[in-house]
Amino acid sequence: MGAGKTTVAGLLGEAWQVPVRDTDADIEAGTGREISDIFVESGEETFRELEAAAVAAAVAEHEGVLALGGGAVLRPGARDLLAGLTVVFLRVGLTDAVKRVDLGIGRPLLLGNVRSRIKALLDERTPIYESVATHVVETDGRTPDEVAAEIRELLS
Numbered sequence: 001m002g003a004g005k006t007t008v009a010g011l012l013g014e015a016w017q018v019p020v021r022d023t024d025a026d027i028e029a030g031t032g033r034e035i036s037d038i039f040v041e042s043g044e045e046t047f048r049e050l051e052a053a054a055v056a057a058a059v060a061e062h063e064g065v066l067a068l069g070g071g072a073v074l075r076p077g078a079r080d081l082l083a084g085l086t087v088v089f090l091r092v093g094l095t096d097a098v099k100r101v102d103l104g105i106g107r108p109l110l111l112g113n114v115r116s117r118i119k120a121l122l123d124e125r126t127p128i129y130e131s132v133a134t135h136v137v138e139t140d141g142r143t144p145d146e147v148a149a150e151i152r153e154l155l156s
């Protein structure tokens with residue numbers, strides 16, 4: 001969270017003139033509910049089920065850039081779907097992530113102590129992100145435009 005997936009996906013779609021999808025937006029559109037409300041009212045497990053379906057649908061239907069939510073690759077099934085695709089891990093350090101997530105508003109897993117929540121998630125998930133990625137791009141201290149430019153260069 002706060003790595004810039006949603007933002008950078010949009011920039012890449014513009015630059016490449018291809019469609020962009022974001023699994024969080026797909027879930028919100030499909031359910032008519034906000035991500036935070038789904039977590040609060042139905043729990044994380046329900047959100048993860050919706051997310052797994054959103055990833056499967058997007059991988060099957062979509063040609064272009066897809067932004068995932070930060071927990072989408074926690075399920076082995078989602079990781080299997082990404083095999084063979086170009087997957088960019090946007091790496092973010094604790095300090096920059098905390099600055100970007102705006103107190104965690106709209107990101108229910110960050111509620112409480114945002115810094116310690118992000119640290120725990122980074123520690124737990126970084127090995128998974130590294131295992132899924134075909135490319136890794138550092139985002140600390142860089143603007144979204146700079147990150148998008150590096151991805152364009154890497155994939156050209």
Ligand SMILES: Nc1ncnc2c1ncn2[C@@H]1O[C@H](COP(=O)(O)OP(=O)(O)O)[C@@H](O)[C@H]1O
Pocket residue numbers: 001002003004005006007008100101139142143144147
């Ligand atoms: N490289 C960056 N530098 C500074 N701010 C960024 C950067 N990338 C994204 N942001 C900002 O951080 C916030 C979170 O970005 P977002 O794209 O929603 O991240 P994610 O989808 O990975 O959680 C947004 O306000 C966005 O404008």
Ligand SMILES: O=C(O)C1=C[C@@H](OP(=O)(O)O)[C@@H](O)[C@H](O)C1
Pocket residue numbers: 001002005006024035068069070071072106107108109
């Ligand atoms: O990391 C996570 O588990 C989550 C990340 C969020 O998306 P972003 O990574 O786009 O913020 C969103 O899917 C949900 O709040 C859960």
Ligand SMILES: [Mg+2]
Pocket residue numbers: 005006007024067068069
């Ligand atoms: Mg996002």
